[in-house]
Amino acid sequence: MDVYGKIKRLFGWGPKPAAAASAPATDGSEPAPPKPAGPERRGKPRTNARSGTRMLVIDDSATIVALLSRMLRQNDYHVLEASDAEQGLEIARTQAPELIFLDIVLPGMDGFAALRQLRRDPYTRDIPVIMISGNEQATEQFYVHRIGADDFMKKPFSRAEVFARIERLLDAQRVPRRLPAGAQAGQDDEETA
DSSP states (O other), rough: OOOHHHHHHHHHHHHOHHHHTOOTTTTTTOOOOOOOOOSSSSSOOOHHHHOTTEEEEEOOOOOHHHHHHHHHHHTOOOOEEESHHHHHHHHHHHOOSEEEEEESOOOOSSSHHHHHHHHHTTTTTOOEEEEEOOHHHHHHHHHOOOOOOOEEEEOOOOOOHHHHHHTTTOOTSSSSOOGGGGGGGTSSSSSTT
16 A cells, blocks of 8 residues: 555545445444545645735624634734724734735724725735625625725635635735736635635
8 A cells, every 4th residue: 555545544535444334333223334435625735825924804803803813823824903994004004914804894994995095005005905794785885896805705704715715815925916907806716606
């Protein structure tokens, strides 16, 4: 057995040995059918941003900030946090994050106004922004306005979606970059559809 086969067997990815697959159930019922080997969970390996990438999370929900920050820190990213747009804009200008997650519905200034300010400021205009919202009306409004966000995630989101959105924005050096105008948010990818 080759090394790959041993690893598959170790993690239970391959077919079970014949004796185990056909062993009778001890409770008198039918034996459970063997689990199919099936395809890997992913078709291709995920590409992560380089370690230490600075990411800013702007959301008024402490739960969302904590959840997203934990996901990002687990992948060795440096996470900055803001609970409103004004604080987020100040952090974006002074600490130069390389990617921003921006909630649409915020107290005071909303995410749309914050995004417009980010795009007008020469210090922040080239930072990729992923808008996030759980509000259906805000989601529809986002697609109508298309005011310069690079992507969009609807709450609740999965870990896989967060990292797929980040991966979509990476350049060859694994640094988040703004997408060309024709590839910006509002156009669903086949992989996320």
